[in-house]
Amino acid sequence: MEQLLSFIERNTIRFLTHRKALKAYEIANKPKRTFMGEVKGWADALVFAVFAVLLINQYIFQLFVIPTPSMDGTLNVGDRVFVSKTIYGIEIYPSGPKILSKNRPVNRDDIITFYNPEYTSKGPFFDVLSQIIYMGTFSLVNIDRNEDGSIAERLYVKRAIGMGSEHIRFNDGNIEIKKAGFVDYQDDESFRSSLNLVDGPHRSIDASLYSGIKAWGSLFGYQEAGLDMNSAPLYLKSQYASVQNDNYPDDMYAFEKAKYRTKHLFDPSDSSARSAYASYRRGIYVPHDTVLPLGDNRDNSRDGRYFGPVSQKKINGSVRFLFWPLNRIRYMGNK
Structure with missing residues (x-):
């Protein structure tokens, strides 16, 4: 029994002494902190974080x-x-x-x-880069812009x-x-x-505005067909008065539908106008x-x-x- 205790004591002292020696060696030979070393450490952490964010955003x-x-x-x-x-x-x-x-x-x-x-793609390199920046910044930075400065969707x-x-x-x-x-x-x-x-x-x-929107589209159809605007019916001009101060039709779909209807009625041989109006009238098949x-x-x-x-x-x-x-x-x- 004494021999076993003596064996355990010797090996415990040897193990603790070895650990103490290793720790002292590590302290003595600890690498010095340098500016470039710190930059490299932060860069590695940043790259890893961005990569992790991209993976999360994508998958x-x-x-x-x-x-x-x-x-x-x-x-x-x-x-x-x-x-x-x-x-x-x-x-x-x-x-x-x-x-x-x-x-x-x-x-x-x-x-x-x-x-x-x-x-409209701006090229594969820009598309990928803009997505990386957008996702990597948690949607805070979006460099993908239209010519007028608005965000490209x-x-x-x-x-x-x-x-x-x-x-x-x-x-x-x-x-x-x-x-x-x-x-x-x-x-x-x-x-x-x-x-x-x-x-x-x-x-x-307001539903009451639709007569004006459709009149606007019809008059635009007159113009695109090269017709004299003075020949347009008075009721169209009267209805258009309700929206004439608008810069843009409130419902472009209704505006376009009225425009192509007018162009088709004036020139049934215009296959483009006929096809467009038929598409608006028929609606959309899914x-x-x-x-x-x-x-x-x-x-x-x-x-x-x-x-x-x-x-x-x-x-x-x-x-x-x-x-x-x-x-x-x-x-x-x-x-």
Whole structure:
């Protein structure tokens, strides 16, 4: 027993002495802190942090700042939100193919983010760099700007309204939906009520202004057709008076529809005008595996009315949580 205790004592002293010696050696030979060493350490930490942020933004969730009033009432300009990047599958790289997307379709009324079909690329290097800076700074810095200095919208945030195999048409800003297999159209308000959908979508233009907007479009059609404006009917001029002080039509869709209708009536042989007017009158068919996205601020939104349905492959996320401003924090999963 004494031999065992003696063995334990000797080895314990040897171990502690060795540790003390190692510690003394480390203290004596500790590398000196230099300016360049500190810079390198901070740079390594920064690169790692940015890389981690990019991975999180690309594959898990992304912070997004609402840039326009197209979703006003639901999401206002300047609101900051969390966008789930996994709900519809995961993009391998920005705007690239998705994996794990099977059986993860977009549902009606989801608030979605997708790549702007009308976005003009500034080149692959700038596109990648701007995305890295935007995501790496948690959406605080966006160098992707239009010529007028406004933020270029590479991503849109809208609500999924039209689903595959449905027809959507627009009359004086009001939406009518014909579901697959049905003959009749149903107005948007009663359609949403029948499905117990949220009341986020809304109108902001007074219905009485539409006569003026359509008259404006018709007169513009006269002008583009090279006709004498003095020959235009007096009722059009009278109706136009209600909006003549506006710089821009409140509903460009209704304006364009009236313009092409006028051009087609004056010259039925104008195939371009005839085709355009037929398209406006017929509305939009939503093919399978696509959705028609529209803004909740129906009268001030550049949305699917203008660029058409969007493939579900191009939808990269869904708004799930509003975290800024603090007085409006809320979960968005129930829209």
